[in-house]
Amino acid sequence: MNSSFNNTKPIYLQIIEKIEIEIISGARSPGERIESVRELAAKLKVNPNTIQRALSELETKKLVETERTNGRFVTKNEAKLKKLKEKYFKEKTKEYILEMEKIGIKITEIRREHEN
Amino acid sequence: MKTKLPLVELKNLTKNYDKKIALKNVNLKLENQKIYGLLGKNGSGKTTLIKLINDLLTPSEGEVLIKGKKPGIESKKIVSYLPERTYLDKSLTVKTAIKEFADFYPDFSFKKAKKLLTQLELDENQKILKMSKGMQEKLQLLLVMSRRAELYILDEPFSGVDPATRDDILDLILENFEENSSLVISTHLISDVERILDEVIFIKNGEIVEFSNAEKLREKENASIDEIFRRRFKNAK
Amino acid sequence: MLNKLIKIDLRSTLKIAPILFGIGFFFALVSFFFSKFGDSTIAEVIADISKNFALSFAISGFINVVTRAIGVFWKKLYSDESYLTHTLPLSKKTIYLSKTLATIYSSLIALFVAFIILVVNYNLFENFDALKNFIEATAGVTGGNVVEFLVLIILVFFFEMTTLISVAFCVIILRHSTTNLKATLLSAGSYLAIQAIFLLSLFLIGLFNPEVMELFKNSDSVSADSMKIIFYTAIIVYGLATVVMNCRNIKLLEKGVNVA
Numbered sequence: 001m002n003s004s005f006n007n008t009k010p011i012y013l014q015i016i017e018k019i020e021i022e023i024i025s026g027a028r029s030p031g032e033r034i035e036s037v038r039e040l041a042a043k044l045k046v047n048p049n050t051i052q053r054a055l056s057e058l059e060t061k062k063l064v065e066t067e068r069t070n071g072r073f074v075t076k077n078e079a080k081l082k083k084l085k086e087k088y089f090k091e092k093t094k095e096y097i098l099e100m101e102k103i104g105i106k107i108t109e110i111r112r113e114h115e116n
Numbered sequence: 117m118k119t120k121l122p123l124v125e126l127k128n129l130t131k132n133y134d135k136k137i138a139l140k141n142v143n144l145k146l147e148n149q150k151i152y153g154l155l156g157k158n159g160s161g162k163t164t165l166i167k168l169i170n171d172l173l174t175p176s177e178g179e180v181l182i183k184g185k186k187p188g189i190e191s192k193k194i195v196s197y198l199p200e201r202t203y204l205d206k207s208l209t210v211k212t213a214i215k216e217f218a219d220f221y222p223d224f225s226f227k228k229a230k231k232l233l234t235q236l237e238l239d240e241n242q243k244i245l246k247m248s249k250g251m252q253e254k255l256q257l258l259l260v261m262s263r264r265a266e267l268y269i270l271d272e273p274f275s276g277v278d279p280a281t282r283d284d285i286l287d288l289i290l291e292n293f294e295e296n297s298s299l300v301i302s303t304h305l306i307s308d309v310e311r312i313l314d315e316v317i318f319i320k321n322g323e324i325v326e327f328s329n330a331e332k333l334r335e336k337e338n339a340s341i342d343e344i345f346r347r348r349f350k351n352a353k
Numbered sequence: 354m355l356n357k358l359i360k361i362d363l364r365s366t367l368k369i370a371p372i373l374f375g376i377g378f379f380f381a382l383v384s385f386f387f388s389k390f391g392d393s394t395i396a397e398v399i400a401d402i403s404k405n406f407a408l409s410f411a412i413s414g415f416i417n418v419v420t421r422a423i424g425v426f427w428k429k430l431y432s433d434e435s436y437l438t439h440t441l442p443l444s445k446k447t448i449y450l451s452k453t454l455a456t457i458y459s460s461l462i463a464l465f466v467a468f469i470i471l472v473v474n475y476n477l478f479e480n481f482d483a484l485k486n487f488i489e490a491t492a493g494v495t496g497g498n499v500v501e502f503l504v505l506i507i508l509v510f511f512f513e514m515t516t517l518i519s520v521a522f523c524v525i526i527l528r529h530s531t532t533n534l535k536a537t538l539l540s541a542g543s544y545l546a547i548q549a550i551f552l553l554s555l556f557l558i559g560l561f562n563p564e565v566m567e568l569f570k571n572s573d574s575v576s577a578d579s580m581k582i583i584f585y586t587a588i589i590v591y592g593l594a595t596v597v598m599n600c601r602n603i604k605l606l607e608k609g610v611n612v613a
Contacts, residue, residue: 007310007340010331042291045283047151047312050331167612170440174609192442203436205365219357220441 011046015054018044023063023074024085034064034072121184123148123267123298124169128178131164131322138164140322141178146298148266151312153330154302155345156319162302163200165319166271170197182267193223196265200272202252204244210255211240217259228292229262235288250276257285261292268293269300274308282308307342316341320349355447362429362455366422367462370414374466377410381474388476407474411467418463422456423521431529435612445606449522453599456518495584496577505584512591519598520544526605529612547594554586 005014022028037055041048055072058064062080066072075081100110124146131139139161146152156162167173168180171187182191204213218224233240236254244252253276260268274282290312293299303309316333318326330341337344384403387396429438438448477484492502520540527536559566564579
């Protein structure tokens with residue numbers, strides 16, 4: 001299947017996450033233009049309304065800004081971007097640690113592994 | 117304030133054949149700019165419902181309204197229908213079939229047709245008789261998607277198509293359906309199609325058993341639409 | 354729109370006939386040349402055989418067109434192709450009229466072509482006198498005016514044909530909404546009703562016109578005027594029957610189709 005999305009979770013949430021990662025990793029630069037709903041729908045191969053919803057949420061989170069005639073752009077707000085990165089880091093780290101604890105690996109072992 | 121007329125409205129729609137009840141008191145409203153998945157097992161009434169919308173069957177009870185009117189010339193001008201079977205005159209070539217079809221529909225776009233010919237890898241000079249069933253179905257898809265319709269109804273567009281091609285066809289459908297129009301896809305191959313659906317309609321034994329927003333349903337049941345469908349329809353028809 | 358559809362229907366109806374007519378024309382030419390230029394017995398034999406083949410193919414061509422037209426009606430309205438026909442933005446009336454007119458046009462074309470083949474076949478250019486005498490003799494039946502006779506005969510034949518076509522279409526339409534038995538009975542019944550109306554009309558005329566009344570009295574001689582009246586009555590009755598049957602068929606279609 002072409003799409004990299006998992007059908008068991010709402011797709012719009014997965015799209016939000018995907019774009020957030022792209023912003024954090026620099027694949028999308030601050031101030032960079034975001035494709036139109038239709039372009040994104042075709043590229044990601046999902047329903048345009050789903051894209052619309054994801055983009056609206058990103059706008060609500062102020063990670064994406066709309067300039068009426070020009071389209072949508074990644075925010076230039078450095079503080080916001082920093083906060084997003086931190087939040088993502090914290091979340092994923094916590095997830096990872098919990099996963100490791102499930103199989104009995106403690107933080108000390110993780111640290112040792114990471115230093116290698 | 118004037119409430120907007122639904123694109124399609126089915127009111128207490130029932131269809132009987134000799135001894136079988138194909139549709140039982142169906143009530144449904146379809147709106148603009150939405151992609152609907154009409155999902156059910158074979159024989160559940162999907163095709164009957166679609167044929168009723170397209171004036172190929174008459175209701176036993178109830179009514180079908182398209183933009184407030186019964187199916188007729190006006191509705192046919194705005195509905196583009198892809199049936200499950202081949203309806204083309206097989207003695208024609210691809211080129212002639214397109215031209216004759218376009219002759220009857222003012223909303224036909226030759227520009228789109230040309231683009232689709234390339235995307236679907238069809239040779240315009242080929243005789244339909246000599247084409248494989250899969251290619252014939254692609255040609256019909258071309259005809260249907262080349263129209264700038266308000267409602268596209270595709271009945272099992274993936275049957276007889278290999279999995280690799282299915283994705284291509286789905287992308288093609290997504291790219292080509294008109295921006296303000298609606299799309300109804302009837303299929304039993306749910307996992308292939310669910311990512312593009314706005315709303316899902318589950319039909320079982322001629323009755324609508326579910327009509328929800330796809331994402332809401334996923335959230336609620338924490339599963340894919342395909343999985344939800346399997347759970348609901350185990351051992352049933 | 355109607356004309357576009359008629360062109361398409363005509364093409365479907367006239368598909369096989371050209372082959373049959375082509376072969377018929379070939380044999381007609383053969384018989385023409387061998388009759389005209391052949392001296393030997395062999396030439397005569399070839400000419401005779403060819404004459405018969407030409408005639409058979411001319412007739413098959415015509416029959417092919419008529420049966421094909423009726424088959425096309427069924428195919429486009431009730432088979433897989435009907436999924437296209439019934440979803441085109443056209444009224445049932447347009448769809449029906451197109452098939453009817455295509456049937457009539459193609460039948461007339463077929464008749465004309467068959468006629469040409471026969472003209473060549475029997476070398477009617479030169480044997481015209483024999484034909485002329487034959488027609489003149491037959492025209493005596495309606496008083497001798499050849500033109501009037503031919504026009505009447507052609508019109509009667511034409512309207513009988515259109516009536517039969519509409520009955521055939523009626524059978525096809527009814528078979529899809531009721532049982533086969535009912536469909537056949539209703540259609541056959543309609544046709545018999547038309548014949549009955551024809552006879553009844555003649556009888557009513559006979560009440561005012563003693564010459565016409567003679568027809569019902571088993572007499573051998575029929576006056577020329579009565580003959581004319583018979584023809585005119587037939588034309589009117591079959592003409593009206595055609596219109597009525599076709600209107601009824603259209604109404605039946607408009608009630609809605611149910612395609613499998």
